[in-house]
């Protein structure tokens with residue numbers, strides 16, 4: 001296991017049960033839909049993972065591009081969503097060849113922690129090129145420097161209590177303690193940003209951004225940011241939605 005992309009391409013145990021995985025992706029889809037401005041919108045889900053509820057997102061927009069670096073995951077996405085003509089599956093490299101200014105909403109949820117700061121800058125540049133002038137980037141599930149693994153454990157147990165999988169969650173936490181995830185988390189670590197640092201990083205990448213009141217998904221100890229091209233605001237041509 002070299003890196004987080006290999007990890008996500010493996011038969012990992014990040015979801016403690018099928019129910020956990022299903023309700024996770026339902027919650028993410030619901031929150032992404034909340035950011036879709038129009039049924040014509042072109043939506044990009046950057047590093048989407050298994051995206052099990054992608055059809056619900058596709059129903060709420062004009063086209064959904066699912067971009068995923070892990071080849072095995074991508075293969076399953078292609079097979080799962082082949083019948084849905086609104087959904088396209090792409091590698092991250094393929095995004096570089098898409099038309100510029102073609103995307104209304106780009107979502108990067110629970111991805112930045114697995115990237116080096118330079119990789120995240122590259123991702124911002126790729127997304128920035130794809131976004132329409134009034135498009136939005138929603139960057140979710142950003143880990144803060146002062147919140148340790150206990151914040152994740154509490155959020156998981158609360159989510160489990162709400163959806164009825166506490167026993168599986170406890171077994172899952174025990175498994176995680178012995179797993180590749182724990183080893184990778186200790187060896188490579190997860191990238192963390194304070195609110196000010198992420199706002200500065202987005203600004204340096206050409207965005208104006210603010211922190212959203214709620215994080216995408218179930219973990220309130222993590223942060224979501226909403227960003228737009230800074231130059232449009234300066235020109236006064238930004239149509240806030």
Ligand SMILES: C[S@@+](CC[C@H](N)C(=O)[O-])C[C@H]1O[C@@H](n2cnc3c(N)ncnc32)[C@H](O)[C@@H]1O
Pocket residue numbers: 004005008009028046047048049050068069070108109110111114115116119
């Ligand atoms: C926790 S999953 C998030 C999936 C989905 N966005 C969600 O919210 O459930 C992390 C995703 O990041 C991807 N990933 C891991 N390391 C990455 C990297 N260095 N660059 C880009 N994507 C990466 C994985 O392949 C996986 O799809």
